[in-house]
Amino acid sequence: MKAAVLREQNTPLEIEEVQVSKPGPREVLVRPVAAGVCHSDLHFLDGSYPYMLPTILGHESAGIVEEVGSDVTYVSKGDHVITCLSAFCGHCDKCLTGHLALCQSPEVSREADQEPRLHQNSQPIHQFLNLSSFAELMLIHEHALVKVRKDMPMDRAALIGCSTTTGVGAVFHTAKVEPGSKVAVIGCGGVGLAAINGAAIAGAGQIIAVDMVDSKLEIAKALGATHTVNASSGNVVGEIIEMTQGGCDYTFEAIGLKATAEQSFQMLGAGGTATVIGMIPVGTMVELHGVDFLAEKKIQGSNMGSNRFRIDMPRFIEFYLAGKLHLDEMISKHIKLEEVNDALEALKSGKEARHIIMFDS
């Protein structure tokens, strides 16, 4: 099969011929139809997050089941699925206390001494986050996918695989935004826009979108933002404290920078909660003013929207089909696998929304 292989950090992905292993008992072979290009892919390409190389990036996809392992009963050939990197084992402490996105059980990947899922002429290719969706086939654990209705368009479904689940989930599950509350979202890419849309569904009273690109702020308005702030204009924190008359109840950082993570805490009102979604480079420390804790301000992380994706993703599809979740606006371009480097390059400028790879059928 064809795949976009990352061999060295900060070099373009190469389209190469790669082989995929046979499904093990609990594995599923999926033929992706659509795959989104997420900023997290870029963090691993540019080395702000180290990863074993060579690897095949991509982790936001929807596709069709091609073949299932001997013990798989949940899906069969021909089913439509969305993949999710939050593969869960189903029996560890995290899973059984309802925190499936935090499961770290190694059993959802192959063991170190087994044949790797992906290889090239017997040389291992490291699977990215148990998925690797910039490839014509994906061999994944059965707990890394959810079955979905067949009338859901695949390119929109792919978005649900990461950005929607991450942004909407951060609002619903991690922060549990209360109706009527004041919300700010810093960064209006695929993830931040999903958080804005989620806040609108949750019934937030004021939703302030922050970005440096005006066209992104326009999309934010279409998705439910009540106010916008262009961050290049200077004092973002001061402006938002004024707009909210004393600070936000909930803020979301959806960029992955120290400065904006600190801002997300600074713009809270008393008792407010900041949720950091962006992936801040490994080794970076975040600084907070200690006295702010007296006002019961809180800061927390969110991994993949604290999802229970087999429940959440079908619900998000219903939201889309009911016109509540605006996925059409999130897609700026459909591309071919060969154009993946252009999509990664476009993410750097922040000017465009999601690019979706469509695979030839």
Added chain:
Amino acid sequence: MSRLEIRSEVTGNVWKVEVAVGDHVDAEDALLILESMKMEIPVETPCAGVVSELLVKEEDAIEEGQVVVIIEADT
């Protein structure tokens, strides 16, 4: 020869040990592969040398900043 302590940048579990005591390694070689929040993260050596001590084994839980391997650096 200088003794170099290799530390892990992140918290995680050792998925695979890629070297054995006595092995010669080149700069940027992966010594261990850690699994942390679904990521396969390499612990690399910054310089060439010989592995003199392996302080962890597969499935061990590692803290950020923990010394995991000792390298006797070349020159």
